[in-house]
Amino acid sequence: MSDATYLTLEKLTLAYGKTAAVENLDLSIHRGELLALLGPSGCGKTTTMRSIAGLMPVRSGKIVLDGRDITRVSANKREIGLVFQSYALFPHLTVFENVAFGLRLQGMSGAALTEKVEAGLKTVGLSDFAARKTPDLSGGQQQRVALARSLVMQPKVLMLDEPLSNLDARLRLEMRTELQRVQKESGVTMIFVTHDQVEALALADRIVVMRNGAIEQIGTPEEIYNQPASSFVADFVGFENITAVKDGMLVGPAGEVKASGPLPQAAGLAWRPRSIPLGSGPYKGTVRGVSYAGSSREYVLETPLGPVKAEVDAALPAYALGTELAFDLPPEAAAPLQKMD
Numbered sequence: 001m002s003d004a005t006y007l008t009l010e011k012l013t014l015a016y017g018k019t020a021a022v023e024n025l026d027l028s029i030h031r032g033e034l035l036a037l038l039g040p041s042g043c044g045k046t047t048t049m050r051s052i053a054g055l056m057p058v059r060s061g062k063i064v065l066d067g068r069d070i071t072r073v074s075a076n077k078r079e080i081g082l083v084f085q086s087y088a089l090f091p092h093l094t095v096f097e098n099v100a101f102g103l104r105l106q107g108m109s110g111a112a113l114t115e116k117v118e119a120g121l122k123t124v125g126l127s128d129f130a131a132r133k134t135p136d137l138s139g140g141q142q143q144r145v146a147l148a149r150s151l152v153m154q155p156k157v158l159m160l161d162e163p164l165s166n167l168d169a170r171l172r173l174e175m176r177t178e179l180q181r182v183q184k185e186s187g188v189t190m191i192f193v194t195h196d197q198v199e200a201l202a203l204a205d206r207i208v209v210m211r212n213g214a215i216e217q218i219g220t221p222e223e224i225y226n227q228p229a230s231s232f233v234a235d236f237v238g239f240e241n242i243t244a245v246k247d248g249m250l251v252g253p254a255g256e257v258k259a260s261g262p263l264p265q266a267a268g269l270a271w272r273p274r275s276i277p278l279g280s281g282p283y284k285g286t287v288r289g290v291s292y293a294g295s296s297r298e299y300v301l302e303t304p305l306g307p308v309k310a311e312v313d314a315a316l317p318a319y320a321l322g323t324e325l326a327f328d329l330p331p332e333a334a335a336p337l338q339k340m341d
């Protein structure tokens with residue numbers, strides 16, 4: 001991956017009729033990068049991806065790819081590949097012919113075609129399946145065909161819409177690794193859309209968290225996971241305890257308490273359940289929920305701030321429902337948030 005900007009979205013506004021789905025979006029993507037567009041349903045991920053592919057008109061703003069303004073260039077002239085959630089394979093054609101399809105449309109044939117298709121199938125690990133019809137493949141294999149079919153066209157950018165959502169849990173893990181490998185080996189710039197934070201964290205070089213048609217935060221998986229900028233991102237990546245901060249107080253949905261230590265410059269603080277010490281600390285809460293998760297137990301405490309979630313090692317003695325427990329919300333163990341809802 002190089003640092004040079006390869007694909008740029010400048011003040012991009014996209015709308016359906018009078019309703020803006022994406023507004024004033026600025027984003028720079030590097031060559032060879034694997035970028036995730038992450039966000040809840042309706043935040044504008046698909047709309048953004050469709051506009052890059054040329055399938056959604058741009059209301060205002062600009063899309064520049066490899067130094068060329070492609071804002072008004074038609075989809076088939078953009079050199080951008082798209083792998084849909086449904087794969088959209090031709091069921092009556094073999095794997096080989098599915099992968100060859102776009103190349104044939106370009107007029108390629110004979111040995112050159114065979115060589116390209118075989119290389120594509122090899123990249124995705126499907127060399128032995130060239131003669132099969134696509135309905136006789138597993139979901140993961142069908143996805144590999146869709147991937148090979150796009151890769152052989154040597155797109156400048158390959159976009160994938162929820163690439164793993166149709167696969168079962170085991171295949172999803174396998175395809176995650178596979179996608180990463182193919183991307184690193186082919187060096188193709190990839191953008192994938194997902195609403196699954198685990199998938200985005202596992203796969204992407206950088207994550208763009210979207211919300212209501214705008215970017216909430218951009219960062220590496222580590223930055224998004226450990227240093228969420230806002231309560232929205234914190235909540236999205238599993239910080240289940242979030243308080244606002246005001247005049248030395250922690251402010252929760254039900255009330256406020258004095259902070260147990262010096263507070264950083266921040267609008268709020270966020271803790272994952274495993275950062276909450278149980279059994280000691282200046283605050284008191286009552287156990288209202290316990291759930292066992294193999295190696296740990298998660299407790300929901302009723303507290304003056306509102307519900308607090310804490311996760312402790314399952315090897316420790318369990319607390320019964322109704323037990324009153326001391327706990328802490330140590331500011332030094334929290335992620336400081338710059339923006340609160």
Ligand SMILES: Nc1ncnc2c1ncn2[C@@H]1O[C@H](COP(=O)(O)OP(=O)(O)OP(=O)(O)O)[C@@H](O)[C@H]1O
Nearest residue numbers: 016020021039040041042043044045046047048195
């Ligand atoms: N064809 C359409 N006509 C009108 N509004 C639409 C259309 N498609 C999407 N929208 C609206 O545009 C906004 C962004 O939708 P988009 O599909 O880009 O979100 P998304 O983040 O991809 O969601 P999902 O994860 O559910 O696919 C939403 O408010 C949605 O209701």
